[in-house]
Amino acid sequence: MSFQPASVLPEDLRSQRWVWVGESGLLCPQQGLFWTQAELPYQPLPEHIHALGTWHGQGYVAVEARDEPTRPARRLRELLMLASAEEQAVLVRAAQVVLWSRQYRFCSRCGQALQAHAEERARVCTSCQEHYYPRINPCIIVLVRRGRSMLLAQGVRFVQPFFSTLAGFIEAGESAEEAVHREVMEEVGVRIDHLRYVSSQSWPFPQSLMLGFMADYQSGEIHCDPREIRAARWVEPGEDILLPPPLSIARQLIELHCREL
Numbered sequence: 001m002s003f004q005p006a007s008v009l010p011e012d013l014r015s016q017r018w019v020w021v022g023e024s025g026l027l028c029p030q031q032g033l034f035w036t037q038a039e040l041p042y043q044p045l046p047e048h049i050h051a052l053g054t055w056h057g058q059g060y061v062a063v064e065a066r067d068e069p070t071r072p073a074r075r076l077r078e079l080l081m082l083a084s085a086e087e088q089a090v091l092v093r094a095a096q097v098v099l100w101s102r103q104y105r106f107c108s109r110c111g112q113a114l115q116a117h118a119e120e121r122a123r124v125c126t127s128c129q130e131h132y133y134p135r136i137n138p139c140i141i142v143l144v145r146r147g148r149s150m151l152l153a154q155g156v157r158f159v160q161p162f163f164s165t166l167a168g169f170i171e172a173g174e175s176a177e178e179a180v181h182r183e184v185m186e187e188v189g190v191r192i193d194h195l196r197y198v199s200s201q202s203w204p205f206p207q208s209l210m211l212g213f214m215a216d217y218q219s220g221e222i223h224c225d226p227r228e229i230r231a232a233r234w235v236e237p238g239e240d241i242l243l244p245p246p247l248s249i250a251r252q253l254i255e256l257h258c259r260e261l
């Protein structure tokens with residue numbers, strides 16, 4: 001990986017590329033996704049600038065900014081569709097770091113103000129010394145296979161009516177593997193085996209880490225949980241249905257299955 005993460009601001013801010021994270025989305029310059037310091041809508045306070053890291057020798061920082069009434073903010077989801085893989089990594093990191101900074105201002109134990117840690121990406125309570133790190137919620141996502149067929153489902157909360165893999169949050173005290181078995185049983189009533197971990201993806205809607213698995217169908221008929229799943233069925237590779245966007249790990253699992261046939 002060419003990415004070098006950073007949590008302390010570099011001395012030379014002029015050489016950085018800037019991600020401008022407003023309250024309702026990202027602000028982009030006239031061209032591209034990233035600003036130079038000279039182009040910024042205004043010069044932000046140091047406490048609103050967050051180090052992100054270096055990709056291929058280029059440093060990036062994020063600005064925790066207010067919305068600009070004269071410039072419409074753009075949704076992260078929409079920008080990710082347009083971005084390269086490297087740009088996506090920068091945007092995802094910027095969005096999550098700024099969201100964490102906005103959410104963690106006061107200690108949840110004693111209510112006192114938090115201050116930035118000098119060396120780490122953390123906030124520390126000025127009274128009881130409790131530390132707060134960026135929060136990440138682990139989720140599982142799984143493609144269940146039955147020969148060539150794939151078990152795909154439409155979630156009730158999907159913005160678009162695509163068919164995707166099954167997914168859910170890992171519960172406290174549960175392993176990722178246990179969560180895969182539980183989620184598949186809860187959502188569609190099917191037993192699985194031959195679980196195989198494939199890869200993971202940071203998913204900033206809002207602060208998830210998706211752990212991607214493949215699994216084989218074992219037994220049971222599909223019965224959808226109507227609170228979670230609108231429809232689920234076995235889909236053949238090449239069928240003309242709406243699939244999740246290419247940047248998603250769901251789509252990557254589907255494409256991996258098709259390549260492995």
Ligand SMILES: [Zn+2]
Nearest residue numbers: 107110125128
């Ligand atoms: Zn405290």
